[in-house]
Amino acid sequence: MMQINRVKRKPVAEINVVPYIDVMLVLLIIFMVTAPLVTQGVKVDLPQASAEPLDQDSKPPIIASINAKGEYFLATGSENGDPMSVTDLATVVAARLQLDPDTPVIVKADRSIEYNYVIELMTLLQRAGAPSVGLMTEPKQ
Template identity: 40%
Template sequence: MAEINVTPMVDVMLVLLIIFMVTAPLLVTGVPVDLPDSKASALKADDTPVQVSIDKAGDVFVDEMRIEGGGLTAKLSAIRGARSDDTRVYVRADTSLDYGRVMGVVGEVSAAGFKRVALVSQPEKAGR
């Protein structure tokens, strides 16, 4: 027989495609944060925004890197020096945190020189 049967190869490739399609959305999230609900519409996505996350324990992360103590302003200033002036910063905070803690982090972002700061929420659920 001089022919090659490609049907098994196509079947395997389709299964791999389905596996990647299912697992790809799970790889996007970084720091687990329970975001508050909001009626606000989604913002237009920037190329590479900086994400500042505050988890339930109050720990601060910059793009999945934990920031110790008061080093947030210094880290953000270094990032601002390496990026353009119109870089957007997304602040993601857990629902259980108090308003003062979140505003303290937003203040540090502003002190680092970023002008475009956005608070991230998830769309409001229909039952609420």
């Protein structure tokens, strides 16, 4: 009878990392593509002041913006949102505050805008149900 010699293989204790690298590269590409889309707001030249920033643990605020032309915007997640009328802005803010009344409301106004526009917007937001309205600034340099 013929005898077959079998070679015993030792188990390999290495991890194949190639699939993990592939997954990481795909995730990196996804994040690189989506990161510019996440920024929100309207280009506004904010006044500078030394103020305390919002807590990182707080809810994302509702940001009502006024640009230098006096047009109203609401932060919706798109870079170039369309201008809104004052009544539309008040309706959207009131609806969001009914869903979550603890959401902070912030006014983001261009530094060259007349003070009257800011006061009108703050009054409008308080009528829409905002318990308090904050003002957004840039830190002093």
